[in-house]
Amino acid sequence: MDNIIKELTDKYYNEIVGLRRYFHKNPEISKKEFNTQKKIIEILSTLDLNIRKAAGTGVIAELNGKYPGKTIAIRADIDALAIDDDCGKPYQSQNKGACHACGHDGHTAMLIGTAKVLCNMKDKINGNIRFIFQPSEEEVADGSGADSIIKDGGLENVSAIIGSHLWQPVEFGTVGISEGPVMAASDEFSIFIKGKAGHASMPHQTIDSILTASQIVVALNTIVGRDVDPMKQAVVSVGVLKSGKVYNSIAGTAMLKGTIRSLDENVRKDVFDHIKKIVEDICDMVGAHCKIERNTCTYVLSNDPKVTSIVLEAGKEVLGENAHEIKPFMSSEDFSYYLKKVPGCFIFIGVGNIEKGIIYPQHHPKYDIDERALSYGVQIMSSAALKLLSKI
Template identity: 75%
Template sequence: MNTVQVEDVGDLKELAEKYYPEVVEFRRYFHMHPEISKREFNTQKKIIEILGTLKELDIRKAGGTGVIADLKGGKPGKTIAIRADIDALAIDDECGKPYQSQNPGACHACGHDGHISMLLGVAKILYEVRDKIKGNIRFIFQPSEEEVSDGSGADAIIKDGGLDGVDAVIGAHLWQPLKIGTVGISSGPMMGASDEFEISIEGKAGHASMPQQTIDSILTASEVVVALNTIVGRDVDPMKQAVVSVGVFNSGRVYNAIAGKAVLKGTIRTLDEEIRKQVFIHIKKIVEHISEMTGAHCHIKKNVCTYVVDNDPQVTDIVLKAGREIIGDKAHPINPFMSSEDFSYYLQKIPGCFIFVGVGNREKGIIYPQHHPKYDIDEKALCYGMEVMSNAALKLLEKF
């Protein structure tokens, strides 16, 4: 294949337009054939098949069901990694389009089908200009971003050598709250750390007509739920941000019996490590004090899911300028979100930047948020994403 010289961003735009129809087909294929975390076997096979047409890529399986592909540039230099997550959510697809999921109980309702496809497009674009690249590009197709409680896909990639020799990493997320044609690129904390907590409360079971002989685990757990909602409003600095949400309350099976055990599960989201520590301390204090008051016993467990996505200032500055070369001031800083991302694992190891590509388009009915069964995207976003990510990777190799 003859390579194309990159004289200006117009060349990248031309290549993105060239591959756009193919990338749309990739996206629709992956949307029709979603696979949930740690089961992305067909997805992995398809990615390798597509990348295999680019003969000079060094391709290998990594992180279980992930893929890593290395592109060596024509000139020596640094190595920049670009990451896409590849897993789907364990929900049914209700998008109502011809490319609706054919796998019951699995749906790309977070845009990862688009992430895979954009990165495949970026690989094709940069492959064409490889002789002009000063350095190397690593393409990381990461499994298991959605389900990290039993092991992060990012952590698995890192343990498999995914960041070995890499100087910086970038990634992109298709994002419904942002309008089509815009890209959010901000320095500093961008997405919240996520911690999972589980509270087990042991009371004393008994007959509902004789509560004096029992220790009511449901009542105790209910008081805990109410009290947990005071943490953000009364224990966290009002100039800081935090979220404490209980998503699971399991107890009892019989209507006329007082349950002896209750289990609560929930999440903590923070943008600051000190606040993160403080919130869990307050949770522990509340649970222990209420349990002591009611006579119940308690056990509290915390599981770290992700860290804060904290974009490196130098990398972000280069990426923002690269984005503005493509779409002008429609590449702009945005406020952080409390959603979490295991891209944060990479940022614990090397500098990087995570950006948000707008997919929202009310005129086309693209109004449903991430994780909604009817979630869909304006596919033109794939082109914007390819252009910005390709230019960002090249600019990082030049300037970082």
């Protein structure tokens, strides 16, 4: 079976690379993936699949095997980031302010390739394989695309789900497959401070919101080092601080936004409680008022042990010992929404290659991949799906 998958992947490889470059050249940001959706449907319509639009700009396509059985889902995210592309390649983005700097172009191409491979093997399949092309993974604060897919029936009758990420920190030629927590939960927090505005020359008549916000930023950086168990992991980062309009006035209001990352739900709660206490105490000390809001973006992404063992088996058949366990990352992924509903496994496909200059991390304008990784991504997902149908 694995030899057949390899032969079919080789057959479609150039097409898969071409599709990855097409999507890279024509990216669309979250919730606006209309042309991407159209292109996916256009290609999948040539295959023996049941296809429908889902979650607004997503696509769900289902392959029904020759024989009855369970349903396994494979997911790819399709949206781009709202940044300018600077990869300098012929396939650089033509859409200003949109860039596939996180590998979703490759994810989409790999899932199309996987669909082509498995459609060729329909007569050997017991059960169904559902291909989920999910929108809006990058902008989960405004509504997770995974959550929208679930609400649109994407996981109905699904016994297990798998997904993958082309990952620059992992070296080309290797793949990371581990059970348990592998990606962090992500929370967005917003802090609104109301002080007292006034003239910069008379600070004694004011309550300086910028100074207050600055004290809060410094204090928040003590949480991980002093309030979190050293044997556990967390990240607290402030990414936005907005206040003031003119140089010679003391601002009366300030706004901060940041993120919490954690691999443990208790740590997640404790960190936010510490943020709340620090903000309230500092504001109380200077006489300012505050409001704190928290928005849950993703959950801890925890791979199911049984599903992971099967996926790792498929990985080893493709890459040998170069398919191995991997340490968790503090990045987050809304694939975690699926894993709250059904068992599954999320894997990391290595695309980093120093010799080829592929050194830029996800979300960098120069991000690119070693496209040869697309081949073993398709092989592993195809093999894993078939193994899951017979073993889960």
